[in-house]
Amino acid sequence: MAPKSSSPAKKASSGCACSTKSCCSGFTTFFKWFAILIALLAPVFYVLDQNVDKFYVFSLPQLDAVTKAAIDAHPDDTKAMVKYIVDELKADVTVSRYVNTDEQWVFNNAGGAMGAMYIIHASFTEYLIIFGTAIGTEGHTGRHTADDYFHILTGTQTAYVPGEYEPEVYPPGSIHHLRRGDVKQYRMPESCFALEYARGWIPPMLFFGFADGLSSTLDFPTLWKTTYLTAEQMLGNIVKGKF
Numbered sequence: 001m002a003p004k005s006s007s008p009a010k011k012a013s014s015g016c017a018c019s020t021k022s023c024c025s026g027f028t029t030f031f032k033w034f035a036i037l038i039a040l041l042a043p044v045f046y047v048l049d050q051n052v053d054k055f056y057v058f059s060l061p062q063l064d065a066v067t068k069a070a071i072d073a074h075p076d077d078t079k080a081m082v083k084y085i086v087d088e089l090k091a092d093v094t095v096s097r098y099v100n101t102d103e104q105w106v107f108n109n110a111g112g113a114m115g116a117m118y119i120i121h122a123s124f125t126e127y128l129i130i131f132g133t134a135i136g137t138e139g140h141t142g143r144h145t146a147d148d149y150f151h152i153l154t155g156t157q158t159a160y161v162p163g164e165y166e167p168e169v170y171p172p173g174s175i176h177h178l179r180r181g182d183v184k185q186y187r188m189p190e191s192c193f194a195l196e197y198a199r200g201w202i203p204p205m206l207f208f209g210f211a212d213g214l215s216s217t218l219d220f221p222t223l224w225k226t227t228y229l230t231a232e233q234m235l236g237n238i239v240k241g242k243f
Helices: 008-012 021-050 060-073 078-091 205-217 220-239
Strands: 105-110 113-122 126-133 137-140 146-154 157-160 168-170 175-178 185-188 192-200
Touching (some): 060 078, 060 192, 078 113, 078 146, 105 220, 113 137, 113 220, 126 146, 168 175, 205 220
Antiparallel strands (some): 105 113, 113 126, 137 185, 146 192, 157 168, 157 185
């Protein structure tokens, strides 16, 4: 009598969908080393996260004060407000070497919203930009690894969180604080510009900043310029010892 061939059911019960054992072995090895890497990096990240505030060079009271002073000095001139803020920060010896005075604007698409930004500072633990639009926009804030402080210069920003029945309203001179890990819907109904300051872990935020460009607008010249300006700032600040 001829030997019985293995049934398809028995072959399927081997526990591996790969055609060869080496394939399964490769996946197992990959996940093993990935788990080891996470286990090794987790304590390092925890220690860094507990001490991340030691890397900050900008202070919240400082930025609040310079924003309000700019509004008071130039209540109807956004361009003059931006110049006032940059000049004041450049004159402050504690932060002057980290301030970019080369005012280059670039479109920014993120979370469905569209505006433009001028990078005043970008490093691994902080960024400071002027962000806004002259015609209004609306979108998703993103869920980030840094606290974000949106100092309104002109116009009004509104925000919404699930479960609320009234919007949050942020007029000129106010600060919209998006806490690390939180998320909101936000809207700038008409012309609105702000000094946006983020402090925490900036690199993971870049994925959100590039996602719309890579998956929706496909505006590669803008992506390239954004990448260049961001890298120039981050690497330049690393050279200066600013992490």
